[in-house]
Amino acid sequence: MPSTPTTTTTVTDWTGRFLPDGAGEVMDDFLSRALVAGIGFSLVAGPLGCFVVWQRLAYFGDTMAHSALLGVALALAFELNILLGVFGVCLGIALVLGRVSDRSGLSGDTTLGILSHSTLAVGLVLVSLMYWVRVDILHFLFGNILAVTWSEIIVLYAGGSLVLAVLWWKWDALISLTVSEQIASAENMGPVRTRYLLVVLLAVIVAFAMKIVGIILTVALLIIPAAAARQFSATPERMAAGASIIGALSVVGGLMGSLEFDTPPGPSIVVNALILFILGMIGSRLAGRHGGRSGRSRPK
Amino acid sequence: MSRVLVGLRSVGVQRDHRWLLHEVDLTIRAGEIVSMIGPNGGGKTTAVQVLIGFLPADAGTVERAEGLNIGYVPQQVHINATLPMTVRRLMKLTGPQDDGKIDERLSELGVLDLSESPVQQLSGGEFQRVLFARALLKDPDLLILDEPSQGLDIPGESRLYDQIADIRDRLDCGVLLVCHNLHMVMARADTVVCLNRHVCCAGRPAQIASNEEFVRLFGPDIAKSHALYPHHHDHRHRLDGEVSS
Structure with a gap:
């Protein structure tokens, strides 16, 4: 705990600094920043969201996201960088979860349920105990994309590029792990290492997502664009790219809608993703009815 | 003798204080x-999972020839419906492959006409053949079929x-x-x-068909019918058991 809490601290920045925005004044309005941040986030979240869908990690991702508030609390308590605190706690919880669900008699579902909600509860309690820190918990729960700063965007793009580079480099290993861990193992694709890598990448994206849509809606922005892209993708690569594009469209549409109707941006982005998902579903059903996807055609 | 590809030497695998495998020796040569x-x-x-390196051995040692290239066809693979995967894409699962070679392997196994189908639409037998074709693509040193x-x-x-x-x-x-x-x-x-x-x-x-334990496991009838199954010997035995040419 910090020694003498005499002053109140206002936390506005992931990086924990209060730098004036150094970027040019033309672009320096909150909407441009929000768009740049949201689109950058979506490009990375697309492929990762696909893995969440393919490997049924939605609940797992939820648990990681909920533990983010615990990360915030710890970072505030020990005056650490918030983004790093969240990343560390998410990763820690994910690794503990892997071990616990292997060994305990509880089903994975129950273990996840206990951890997911208790990390959120513990985080909420801890943050509210810290009377010397004035934070708006709602910003963490529902995101605060309109307050994103250029320095945060730089961190987001640097981290996001790194995640995309790793995905590119390990793509075959990740896909073969998703199809069959045993085939991946027989053909020296190192499925165990790859699984850990995926968890690390998820922790990164979850930490970034807190600012964009908030803890509560993180998983929504991972899985809805992926599920929407599934409906018109024949290969994993197309689905990943489609999820990125749909995610970016959701951000643009959601932010516009948020300004137009004066609704909170995070939930508006998710609602927009949902609309795109439903439109996609209707579209692919219609295409199917007109013979577009009438099963396989086989010469007899 | 040809070179040893993989070998299990007194391998044991334990699960919940029970030996699933105990003192297992197995050698596969080229x-x-x-x-x-x-x-x-x-x-x-x-045993297969130990051979492919998916499960660690709790006892004994697993030998594997250096740079061993395994083609593995598992008993069953469940591919989640949310994962879009055509047969052709599945053939490139663990690395890039030449499309001509893919077609060749698929046609050998009679599944070329399925090459653009989603794998989730295949029947069990078709999927098995597709997985077999995939395992052959890398010209494996060792083919494992479950x-x-x-x-x-x-x-x-x-x-x-x-x-x-x-x-x-x-x-x-x-x-x-x-x-x-x-x-x-x-x-x-x-x-x-x-x-x-x-x-x-x-x-x-x-040799197996007359083994006492084999007979006990599979019943005398099965063992007998297989002992009588025609097989070729390069030698004959006289009534006293001596080998005659």
């Missing part, structure tokens, strides 16, 4: 077809074994077949390993 038989729960799949004859009728099964023998001849690869059809195994394998948590017997098919 150009050899080894069939693994045994009752359900006898540890066949566990219950490849599932869902095949008897002629189909017979063709499959012919194909496996052809592939062995062409690639000079070792083959490990996990199998439950004793009839086929006894007729076609070079070596049979009968696994019931330990190796209950191993050897040439004819």
Whole structure:
């Protein structure tokens, strides 16, 4: 705990600094920043969201996201960088979860349920105990994309590029792990290492997502664009790219809608993703009815 | 003798204080077809998982030739419906592949017309053949097939074994077949390993059929019918047991 809490601290920045925005004044309005941040986030979240869908990690991702508030609390308590605190706690919880669900008699579902909600509860309690820190918990729960700063965007793009580079480099290993861990193992694709890598990448994206849509809606922005892209993708690569594009469209549409109707941006982005998902579903059903996807055609 | 591809040396695998495999020895050499038989729960799949490096051995050692290239056809693969995957894309699962070569392998196994189909639409038998074609793409040194004859009728099964023998001849690869059809195994394998948590017997098919433990496991009738299954000897025995030319 910090020694003498005499002053109140206002936390506005992931990086924990209060730098004036150094970027040019033309672009320096909150909407441009929000768009740049949201689109950058979506490009990375697309492929990762696909893995969440393919490997049924939605609940797992939820648990990681909920533990983010615990990360915030710890970072505030020990005056650490918030983004790093969240990343560390998410990763820690994910690794503990892997071990616990292997060994305990509880089903994975129950273990996840206990951890997911208790990390959120513990985080909420801890943050509210810290009377010397004035934070708006709602910003963490529902995101605060309109307050994103250029320095945060730089961190987001640097981290996001790194995640995309790793995905590119390990793509075959990740896909073969998703199809069959045993085939991946027989053909020296190192499925165990790859699984850990995926968890690390998820922790990164979850930490970034807190600012964009908030803890509560993180998983929504991972899985809805992926599920929407599934409906018109024949290969994993197309689905990943489609999820990125749909995610970016959701951000643009959601932010516009948020300004137009004066609704909170995070939930508006998710609602927009949902609309795109439903439109996609209707579209692919219609295409199917007109013979577009009438099963396989086989010469007899 | 040809080179050893993989070997299990006194391998044990323990789960919840129970040995799934105990003191198992197994060697597969290049150009050899080894069939693994045994009752359900006898540890066949566990042994395969140790061989491919998916499960660690709790006792003993696993030897693997350096740079060993394994083609593995699992018993079943469940591909989540949310994962878009065509047959052609599946063929490139663990690395890039030439499209011409893919078509060649698919057509060898009679599934070329499915190349653009989503894998989730294939029947069990079709999917098995697609997985087999995939395993052959990398010209493996060792081919491991876990219950490849599932869902095949008897002629189909017979063709499959012919194909496996052809592939062995062409690639000079070792083959490990996990199998439950004793009839086929006894007729076609070079070596049979009968696994019931330990190796209950191993050897040439004819030797196995008269093994006491084998008879106990599979019943005297089955054992007898296989002992009578025609097989070729390069020698004869006189009545007193001496080998005559």
